[in-house]
Amino acid sequence: MIKMLSKEVSTLLCDQINKEFYSAYLYLDMSNYYYDQNLDGFGNWFKIQAQEERDHAMLILTYLQNNGVSVKLATIDAPDKEYHTFKDPLVAALAHEQYVTSLINAVYSEAFAVKDFRTMQFLDWFIKEQGEEEKNTDDLIKKFDLFGNEAKGLYMLNSEMGARTYTAPSLVL
Secondary structure (H helix, E strand, C coil), X not given: CCCCCCHHHHHHHHHHHHHHHHHHHHHHHHHHHHHHCCCHHXXXXXXXXXXXXXXXXXXXXXXXXXXXXXXXXXXXXXXCCCCCCCCHHHHHHHHHHHHHHHHHHHHHHHHHHCCCHXXXXXXXXXXXXXXXXXXXXXXXXXXXXXXXXXXXXXXXXXXXXXXXCCCCCCCCC
């Protein structure tokens, strides 16, 4: 018989599934904004970001199922952000990634408190991933600040972001 995860850890992980799906919605909304502005490269970058977030939710879902936890999915809120400049979604994305990092850290903290080493090991990948997510988004803001306020630079940055391809996560459950 599978040892059940603690109720607190299970609840936090179930909530995290919803947060990851919301992240996917948020990034699709940002993608739509950029496509509407004819910045297809930026749109592509955020569409791929949405795919990653969806996969994060699915990894957590599978982990819970593999550990005997019955998962009840919650409603996913629609994004309510408004963007007035090309930089606005980038700044919002960094703030959102920092928020998600705090959520992952809270789950890890609870797993540590109840000595749930299996969940801590599972979350190690997410902690590393969040560091990458924050760095990538911060790097985009820095590039935008350097190049995005000038037409040629914006064009080249848009082209660079359009070259991003999707790579599925390689976490083994």
